[in-house]
Amino acid sequence: MEAIFEYLWPVIVVFGQSLLLLVALLIFTAYILYADRKIFAAVQMRRGPNVVGPWGLLQSFADLLKFVLKEPVIPASASKTVFVIAPILSAVLAMAAWAVIPLDQGWAIADLNLGILFVFAISSLEVYGVIMGGWASNSKYAFLAALRSAAQMVSYEVSIGFVIITVLLCVGSLRMDDIIIAQQTGFGTHYLGMGSSFLDWHWLPLFPMFIIFFISAIAETNRPPFDLPEAESELVAGHMVEYSSTLFLLFFLGEFVAIILMCALTTVLFLGGWLPPFDVWFLNWIPGTFWFVLKMLLVFFAMAMVRAVVPRYRYDQLMRLGWKVFLPISLFMVFITALVLQITGWVAA
């Protein structure tokens, strides 16, 4: 009995941690959705959701109830199993990647040696939710939208991969915590003689890559201005055309969790993760999770502003941007970074 308990205990702990993270993540997602709509509304001088609960704070939960209580409609000619699996896949994959994101030092459910590669692998799988959903609907519109969306996601994954490689060259490890710890020293400490501060983070020395990563992250998650696969006003949500109720909710949820994941990834790679902006005692005293979430929110705010301000791209321009602009620049920057590191002898051990 004792032995079985000893054996089961880690399983229970991991299960509990995952559940806690999942609940926190979903509530966070609900309010991110609310923030997205509020920011969008404020830019357009509207009031946004303001009816359900004080200041409309419960709007997302009302939406959830609405989705869950609606009747699920599955088209008669759809491939039913694939039709149902597709949204589940896309939601599960988006959440699975969160297992390796460190919210504070050592605060990841799985502290993998290859953390960043794990996230990259998971996000390369996310395209299947889209393709399967579009194909299983057995509708021309959904299918064409799925092809568009898949082409877009695959294109921008390439430049995201190169950006990640540039950061890894500077760090010398694929562990999430190592990437963040490597940002404790950098430009500010070496050249300005300051203590550890926000000038040490990767956004400064790798500024072009930071911008490319930010734009690619928006394109990868099909956010406006790159939301061509699903342009709500014209294409009625692209590959999700035939979906309704809970299945649609899962697609929607997966998409938003993936967006927050991209914010977290930007934070880890370029904005110093859970590091405080200055290395002083009262900022160090505030837990790292606070800084992590704050930086994520900043990145998300930038994404929401981009959505509200920038007009939508045309599809051929989108593809041109991915393949003819970002890919050569990021490939070139990998060479340059490796060269600089080699010549100056800053290569990480």
Next chain:
Amino acid sequence: MTASILFFYMFSGIMLASAFMVISSRNPVHSVLFLILAFVNASGLFIMSGAEFLGLLLIVVYVGAVAVLFLFVVMMLDVDFVELREGFLQYLPIGALVGIIVLVELLMVVAGWVAAPLTAGSTAQPIPDVNEIRNIEALGNILYTDHIFFFQIAGMILLVAMVGAIVLTLRHKPNVRRQDITTQVGRDPKTAIQNVNVESGKGL
């Protein structure tokens, strides 16, 4: 230890079952989806045996890129399943013959497989030890030193394949109006806007 055994049987069981479904399912798209499931489970087996880099690479390269192209092609095919099934009996003998030959050859290889005497004690243990060095470093140390020549040759072959594919498919149609990005970006109000004083009642 029991957990890893349990996971091993789960991964390999699902992998074998989905591999079987790849060849037996009637819809080719379902076949590809089962193939992807088999890949994912194979990567689970890789990770279990300590080769986490290979496992994740299998997902990124095969599942994330190659299988997506597979799926695209198969979805675009307009396959008539009834017609596909018609010649089944006609092709059965030759298919069975090829299958049996491959099976016999595989059996001969497996039966005649002898571990080299020097490595006899260490086959179960990867070299260098997983606990000493991360396997991404171990791979890099070998790939970029001992096998750099083969690595570069592989890169050249891929480059030639890519150039070849582009040359074969690139067509410049003369009648298509294309957007010239530099002229587009180079436009400013001076060149793009013209102020005209239109006399009333006359038009331009």
